[in-house]
Amino acid sequence: MNDSRPIGVFDSGLGGLTAVRALQTLLPNEHIVYFGDTGRVPYGTRSRETVRKYARQDMRFLLSHEVKMVIAACNTVSASVSDDDLSLLHVPFIEVLTPAARRAVSCTKNKKVALIGTPATVKSGAYERAIHALNPDITLTPVACPLFVPLVENGFTADDDPVTTLVAQKYLAPVIESGADTLILGCTHYPILKGVLRRVLGDSVTLIDSGKEAAKQAKSCLMQNGLLAADTQTGETQYYVSDSAESFAMLAEPIIGESVADCATQIDIDTY
Amino acid sequence: MNDSRPIGVFDSGLGGLTAVRALQTLLPNEHIVYFGDTGRVPYGTRSRETVRKYARQDMRFLLSHEVKMVIAACNTVSASVSDDDLSLLHVPFIEVLTPAARRAVSCTKNKKVALIGTPATVKSGAYERAIHALNPDITLTPVACPLFVPLVENGFTADDDPVTTLVAQKYLAPVIESGADTLILGCTHYPILKGVLRRVLGDSVTLIDSGKEAAKQAKSCLMQNGLLAADTQTGETQYYVSDSAESFAMLAEPIIGESVADCATQIDIDTY
Numbered sequence: 334m335n336d337s338r339p340i341g342v343f344d345s346g347l348g349g350l351t352a353v354r355a356l357q358t359l360l361p362n363e364h365i366v367y368f369g370d371t372g373r374v375p376y377g378t379r380s381r382e383t384v385r386k387y388a389r390q391d392m393r394f395l396l397s398h399e400v401k402m403v404i405a406a407c408n409t410v411s412a413s414v415s416d417d418d419l420s421l422l423h424v425p426f427i428e429v430l431t432p433a434a435r436r437a438v439s440c441t442k443n444k445k446v447a448l449i450g451t452p453a454t455v456k457s458g459a460y461e462r463a464i465h466a467l468n469p470d471i472t473l474t475p476v477a478c479p480l481f482v483p484l485v486e487n488g489f490t491a492d493d494d495p496v497t498t499l500v501a502q503k504y505l506a507p508v509i510e511s512g513a514d515t516l517i518l519g520c521t522h523y524p525i526l527k528g529v530l531r532r533v534l535g536d537s538v539t540l541i542d543s544g545k546e547a548a549k550q551a552k553s554c555l556m557q558n559g560l561l562a563a564d565t566q567t568g569e570t571q572y573y574v575s576d577s578a579e580s581f582a583m584l585a586e587p588i589i590g591e592s593v594a595d596c597a598t599q600i601d602i603d604t605y
Numbered sequence: 606m607n608d609s610r611p612i613g614v615f616d617s618g619l620g621g622l623t624a625v626r627a628l629q630t631l632l633p634n635e636h637i638v639y640f641g642d643t644g645r646v647p648y649g650t651r652s653r654e655t656v657r658k659y660a661r662q663d664m665r666f667l668l669s670h671e672v673k674m675v676i677a678a679c680n681t682v683s684a685s686v687s688d689d690d691l692s693l694l695h696v697p698f699i700e701v702l703t704p705a706a707r708r709a710v711s712c713t714k715n716k717k718v719a720l721i722g723t724p725a726t727v728k729s730g731a732y733e734r735a736i737h738a739l740n741p742d743i744t745l746t747p748v749a750c751p752l753f754v755p756l757v758e759n760g761f762t763a764d765d766d767p768v769t770t771l772v773a774q775k776y777l778a779p780v781i782e783s784g785a786d787t788l789i790l791g792c793t794h795y796p797i798l799k800g801v802l803r804r805v806l807g808d809s810v811t812l813i814d815s816g817k818e819a820a821k822q823a824k825s826c827l828m829q830n831g832l833l834a835a836d837t838q839t840g841e842t843q844y845y846v847s848d849s850a851e852s853f854a855m856l857a858e859p860i861i862g863e864s865v866a867d868c869a870t871q872i873d874i875d876t877y
């Protein structure tokens with residue numbers, strides 16, 4: 334107990350901040366080191382080998398900060414890494430896909446679940462495998478949504494944004510068609526578009542936030558392994574990015590809910 | 606004369622292929638080595654320092670192929686590189702910005718020119734400087750269009766694509782408002798969206814294709830320096846990319862007008 338080391342969290346860009354926000358709420362005593370690969374975002378439209386290479390560099394960067402746990406707050410990474418990639422870690426590893434799949438299985442009443450994600454996540458079939466391992470009777474409707482990440486990274490996030498609404502209507506048509514009562518937001522960027530998604534889908538569909546589910550999983554794991562920080566510690570978050578810290582701070586503030594300008598630093602990820 | 610070495614061309618991803626297509630038509634005897642940084646596209650939403658670093662790696666890669674000329678078929682790079690970055694070259698360097706600016710200045714009749722480009726290109730002010738150096742009386746209306754590159758890279762390119770049309774209507778409103786008779790397509794991806802742009806703008810505005818202008822400039826430069834290939838040589842193009850060669854070949858084919866599957870190779874750009 335009383336492990337003061339930080340939790341390491343990484344993502345392709347801004348999306349993982351939705352998981353950081355959930356961690357800050359659930360585990361207010363924990364220090365967090367965040368890495369957002371803003372110099373190479375997006376991941377989800379790239380090949381599996383490229384995503385794996387980037388993920389290994391991201392994990393090595395976090396390990397250099399003496400983290401006690403690594404969270405891949407990115408569905409594309411969660412769906413792409415292999416045991417071989419993870420063998421470089423000597424600390425617990427949490428990904429976002431399994432907790433989200435588990436939550437979807439426990440939420441659905443009509444056994445119809447839909448998934449929206451990046452092309453890489455959808456193509457991997459990882460959600461199908463995770464869900465069918467838990468319950469083979471569930472029908473999964475997966476839909477790749479390659480434009481959602483660029484829309485978020487460029488600030489098209491207002492609840493009534495006409496471009497994002499048109500794109501969402503196109504992407505969500507097969508979800509509505511499927512009659513699913515549960516939709517996995519299979520990319521940590523997507524909760525930032527919750528307002529638009531809700532307007533297009535209506536209120537009857539349960540939305541599963543993969544970053545939030547991963548944060549709950551991280552808490553259990555820290556408790557089980559005696560890795561929690563002392564409850565007298567005040568958790569602080571350091572942010573690292575591979576492109577301008579200034580642009581990152583501007584886009585991160587509305588997601589995190591406070592200014593991160595003083596704790597954001599640019600690093601060279603190529604060297605990890 | 607009779608220099609059989611290839612011309613090196615690079616871009617952040619697919620956009621530079623519009624320049625390659627123009628080169629193949631203008632200079633059918635020349636070999637071309639193309640590098641598309643598909644593992645790190647887009648460039649235009651990143652900071653200047655990150656773009657400069659990527660451009661230096663791209664140029665070092667091309668030099669390793671013994672090229673006789675380097676063409677930055679990317680407006681973001683053209684607007685970002687410094688003399689210091691270019692000092693690593695010992696061959697002629699052609700960028701896309703100056704030829705496009707020159708052409709716009711000679712085309713406009715009402716002295717009102719508009720520019721669409723990536724945020725990095727627009728922010729740099731490089732087009733303003735180039736145009737005003739040629740004619741200080743011209744009014745330039747610059748508009749940043751961050752979503753156009755992701756739309757192209759994800760195939761939203763049909764002339765009547767509803768998403769691209771809506772985005773174009775939004776981005777082009779200040780262009781129409783300005784009364785410009787000439788519009789610089791200040792990103793080599795944009796000619797791929799010419800159909801949509803034409804529908805939104807109507808026929809009265811002259812579109813300047815920066816890749817095509819750069820190809821003309823490259824031809825003059827080769828002639829002046831005695832670097833042309835023999836007219837008995839049949840030009841061949843080799844394509845290199847930093848992500849999957851297979852995905853690249855699929856997206857490149859409609860731009861180049863023939864299959865590139867047999868001449869596309871993935872390389873590791875980090876090592877340059």
